[in-house]
Amino acid sequence: MSFILVSEVGPRDGLQSIKRIMPLEAKKRWIAAEAAAGVREIEVGSFVPPSLLPQMADTAELVAFARTIPNLRVVALVPNAKGAARAVEAGVHGMSIPFSMSESHSLRNVRKGHPAMLAEIAAAARIARAGGVHFAVGLSTAFGCTIEGAVPEDRVVRLAEAAVAAGAEELSLSDTTGYADPAQVRRLVRRVRAAVGAERLTTLHLHNTRGLGLANVVAGLEEGITTFDASLGGLGGCPFAPGASGNLVTEDLVLMLNAMGLKTGIDLEKLIAVRTILKEAMPDEPLYGFTPEAGPMRDYHQRIAA
Numbered sequence: 234m235s236f237i238l239v240s241e242v243g244p245r246d247g248l249q250s251i252k253r254i255m256p257l258e259a260k261k262r263w264i265a266a267e268a269a270a271g272v273r274e275i276e277v278g279s280f281v282p283p284s285l286l287p288q289m290a291d292t293a294e295l296v297a298f299a300r301t302i303p304n305l306r307v308v309a310l311v312p313n314a315k316g317a318a319r320a321v322e323a324g325v326h327g328m329s330i331p332f333s334m335s336e337s338h339s340l341r342n343v344r345k346g347h348p349a350m351l352a353e354i355a356a357a358a359r360i361a362r363a364g365g366v367h368f369a370v371g372l373s374t375a376f377g378c379t380i381e382g383a384v385p386e387d388r389v390v391r392l393a394e395a396a397v398a399a400g401a402e403e404l405s406l407s408d409t410t411g412y413a414d415p416a417q418v419r420r421l422v423r424r425v426r427a428a429v430g431a432e433r434l435t436t437l438h439l440h441n442t443r444g445l446g447l448a449n450v451v452a453g454l455e456e457g458i459t460t461f462d463a464s465l466g467g468l469g470g471c472p473f474a475p476g477a478s479g480n481l482v483t484e485d486l487v488l489m490l491n492a493m494g495l496k497t498g499i500d501l502e503k504l505i506a507v508r509t510i511l512k513e514a515m516p517d518e519p520l521y522g523f524t525p526e527a528g529p530m531r532d533y534h535q536r537i538a539a
C-alpha cells in the first residue's frame with residue numbers, strides 16, 4: 234500500500250488569508266491535536282516581517298513547540314534570505330520559499346521580478362544548506378494567475394530548472410489561484426519532472442477555489458505525486474473571492490485517500506474532531522468541506538482494512 238503524505242498548511246496558508254489573529258495557545262492545541270490524529274508534517278507559519286502579517290508573528294514560538302512533538306516534521310514558509318535565517322535559528326526541519334511563475338504577481342507580492350527572486354532563492358538556499366535544513370521552492374501561480382491569466386507551461390519548466398540551479402532540493406507546483414484542472418496537472422507534472430527529475434517534484438499545493446481540488450489530486454496521484462498540502466476545514470477561504478473555499482480541505486483529502494486504500498496514517502474521526510478547536514478559537518470563520526453531521530461513510534473502517 235503506498236503512503237501518501239498529507240501536509241497540513243492551515244496554520245500558515247489558512248491563517249495568513251484571514252484578518253483575525255488566532256491566539257498562540259489555540260494554534261498550539263490545533264497543531265498538537267492534528268499530530269495526535271496522525272498528521273506527520275505541518276507548516277506552522279511564515280517568517281515574514283510581523284509588520285506585514287501580524288498573524289504570523291509567533292512562528293518561531295510555534296516551531297519550538299512543534300519540535301517537541303515526536304514524529305512530526307515541522308516546516309515553515311520563508312519569503313526571502315532574511316526569513317531563511319530566522320527559520321534556521323528557530324529550528325525548522327524544512328523551509329519553502331514561494332517563487333511566482335507570474336512576474337506581475339511576484340512584483341505585486343514581493344516587489345521582485347524573476348531575476349531578483351532567483352538571486353534571493355540562491356541566497357536562502359545557501360543559508361538553509363549551512364544550517365542543515367531541507368530547502369524547497371514552491372512554484373506558485375504555476376497553473377494560472379489572477380493578474381496575468383494563463384501562465385505559459387514553457388515558462389514554468391524554464392523557471393523550475395532555474396530554481397533547481399539556484400539550490401532548490403525540491404519543488405512543488407502550487408495552484409495558488411485555484412485555476413488548475415486535472416489535464417493541466419498531468420501535463421505540467423510530467424513536463425517539470427522530465428526537466429528536473431521525478432525525485433525533485435513530489436508535492437502539489439492545490440486550492441479548491443473552483444471545486445476542482447480533489448479531481449486535481451487524483452490526476453496528481455496518477456502521475457506519482459506523493460505529497461499533498463491541505464488546510465483543515467479549508468480555512469482561510471480565498472481573499473479574492475468571498476464565499477469560495479481556500480486550500481484543499483484536509484478532512485476531504487484524507488477521507489478520499491483512505492477510502493481509495495492509500496495509506497495516510499491519519500485517523501479521520503480524530504481529525505474531524507480538531508475542527509472544534511478552530512470553531513472555538515474563531516467562531517465567525519467559515520469552515521468548508523466535510524459535513525461532520527453526515528459522519529464517515531458506513532463500513533469505512535472495513536474498507537480501509539480491506
Ligand code: ZN
Binds near residue numbers: 246408409438440
Ligand atoms: Zn496556497
